[in-house]
Amino acid sequence: MKKFKLKKIDNKKKTFLYIFMIVVIYAIVMALTSAGIINRYYNGILITVCINLILVVSLNLTTGYLGQLTLGHAGFMAIGAYAAAYFSKTFMTIPQPFSFIIALLIGGVMAMIAGLIIGVPALRLKGDYLAIITLGFGEVIKTILLSMAIIGGAKGYIGIPRVTTFTSAYVFVIITIVFVCLLIKSRHGRAIISISEDEIASEASGINIVKYKIMAFAFAAFFAGIAGGIYAHYMGIIEPKTFGFNKSIEILVMVVLGGMGSINGAVIATIAITILPEMLRSLSQYRTLMYAVTLIGVMLYKYDPRVQVLMCKAKMFCAKINPFKRKEAK
Amino acid sequence: MNVLKISNLGINFGGLRAVDNFNLEINEGELVGLIGPNGAGKTTVFNMLTGVYAPTDGTLQLGGVKYNGKTTYQIANMGIARTFQNIRLFKNCTVLDNVKVAMHDTYRYSVIDAVFRLPKYYRLEKQMNEKAIELLKIFSLEDYAESKASSLPYGKQRELEIVRALATNPKLLLLDEPAAGMNPNETKELMNTIKKVRDEFKIAILLIEHDMKLVKGICEKITVLNYGCVLAEGDVETVLSNKSVISAYLGD
Numbered sequence: 001m002k003k004f005k006l007k008k009i010d011n012k013k014k015t016f017l018y019i020f021m022i023v024v025i026y027a028i029v030m031a032l033t034s035a036g037i038i039n040r041y042y043n044g045i046l047i048t049v050c051i052n053l054i055l056v057v058s059l060n061l062t063t064g065y066l067g068q069l070t071l072g073h074a075g076f077m078a079i080g081a082y083a084a085a086y087f088s089k090t091f092m093t094i095p096q097p098f099s100f101i102i103a104l105l106i107g108g109v110m111a112m113i114a115g116l117i118i119g120v121p122a123l124r125l126k127g128d129y130l131a132i133i134t135l136g137f138g139e140v141i142k143t144i145l146l147s148m149a150i151i152g153g154a155k156g157y158i159g160i161p162r163v164t165t166f167t168s169a170y171v172f173v174i175i176t177i178v179f180v181c182l183l184i185k186s187r188h189g190r191a192i193i194s195i196s197e198d199e200i201a202s203e204a205s206g207i208n209i210v211k212y213k214i215m216a217f218a219f220a221a222f223f224a225g226i227a228g229g230i231y232a233h234y235m236g237i238i239e240p241k242t243f244g245f246n247k248s249i250e251i252l253v254m255v256v257l258g259g260m261g262s263i264n265g266a267v268i269a270t271i272a273i274t275i276l277p278e279m280l281r282s283l284s285q286y287r288t289l290m291y292a293v294t295l296i297g298v299m300l301y302k303y304d305p306r307v308q309v310l311m312c313k314a315k316m317f318c319a320k321i322n323p324f325k326r327k328e329a330k
Numbered sequence: 331m332n333v334l335k336i337s338n339l340g341i342n343f344g345g346l347r348a349v350d351n352f353n354l355e356i357n358e359g360e361l362v363g364l365i366g367p368n369g370a371g372k373t374t375v376f377n378m379l380t381g382v383y384a385p386t387d388g389t390l391q392l393g394g395v396k397y398n399g400k401t402t403y404q405i406a407n408m409g410i411a412r413t414f415q416n417i418r419l420f421k422n423c424t425v426l427d428n429v430k431v432a433m434h435d436t437y438r439y440s441v442i443d444a445v446f447r448l449p450k451y452y453r454l455e456k457q458m459n460e461k462a463i464e465l466l467k468i469f470s471l472e473d474y475a476e477s478k479a480s481s482l483p484y485g486k487q488r489e490l491e492i493v494r495a496l497a498t499n500p501k502l503l504l505l506d507e508p509a510a511g512m513n514p515n516e517t518k519e520l521m522n523t524i525k526k527v528r529d530e531f532k533i534a535i536l537l538i539e540h541d542m543k544l545v546k547g548i549c550e551k552i553t554v555l556n557y558g559c560v561l562a563e564g565d566v567e568t569v570l571s572n573k574s575v576i577s578a579y580l581g582d
Binding site: 006007009010179182185186187188189190191193194197198200201202203204205206207208209215 | 380382401402403406407411412414418419420421422423426427430431432433434435437438439441443444445447451452454455456458459463475476494495497498
């Protein structure tokens, strides 16, 4: 009889491949920067990509894996941004790398607390109602920030130390992605995915769904807060209107385009959607039009059978040339 | 010693008395059938037993402990597992993951163990995998372990649901129409497996079923529900020859 063999829990070769890719991408960017090919403009785009990646991967935790539609992710980002900025401006004396890291963590934790406060009542709702309440939450945060004179109100909060570099943003992207990947491949991640698959069956299998919904929500808020902190320390000035409904939708679009519950897809979609408007800058007034058409096109043809066949073929091709193919047991 | 004791269970949906004065005792290792015409309230009883509906009156006891008012997941962790009338698998997860979700409470490690991949994570995941494969072998599903649950044929999906229920380590297993949509051969196979499960795991089983062949074949005791009331109960032969039971099924 053939002996049945399971896949290893973590594939070592794959882990090394990912580490290798992380290092190579960083090395390439650094090399291009020192060669002067990546100027300040491109550097800005790269940092924006990093910020968006953190936001998208964290939102993927709630919308993709947990399957709950939330429209207030920019609200958490705003809390993180303002909390981190406030800390940095108040404690200017702390030497720089530490101050920045502490500021980001404070931003993350504040957003996480907000996530818990909003999550406990909100996650008892489902579907559209949850979407509406989170949408409302985002707007409430924006309005509160607008009315707080101590952090600049509508004029914006100025004079934040501009300490974000590509390196720091990149490090936090890696931390976010690794965290989400490792969490998902554990009993906690399985619980989260099972909730999106079938809430009733998940509860009947002994999963505390309220706890896991709040957990996913809180982690997502934490990373959104960190992204906000990075954003604040990159721009040097933040205003409440940046963190409006449009920002939330922009993040959601990236999650949906990348395929909900897929980290690879989310990363590709984020990079594409962040860079696309910049690439289309030469088309001047048609830029936003092209952006919209591209989005609609992807939505329309994503599930087209012809495209699906192409994707399948591509997948088979990848499997053929995959150097880490599992050897068939004889 | 009885595993489950239900006394005077009843529930109202608005003005409708869906289940009234329902009593049942299930002893260790017993196979009990719950039958009745459509709309008699059988699934409602299941939903009350698992905390999906809160009963209006009556008490529920598992192993002598009253568990009214507990939430569904707490009841599941106390030792009542169930399957559903319309299959509810985690369709996009692998067969193995479906089973491992149900082991959530048995093999515990924290988020920190998971995110930093501490030795405890690997140890428990390995144990989980081994246990899951062991359970899948009962229904010889182990070859499907890494395929998507939705890709299984219908009969296998039903069996996987039973495996998932067993993975929670139950004292009492509730099966809601396990043979629905199966052909006679599959039903026969299922009957043997249900018996085997009962003998091997020494658990009590309560099942809802319309297939009388299955009920006659494996149940030691049956209870008949009609319009929310118990019509008859006792051993299979007496109940099935009871006049009021026949008239409830076939009309006068």
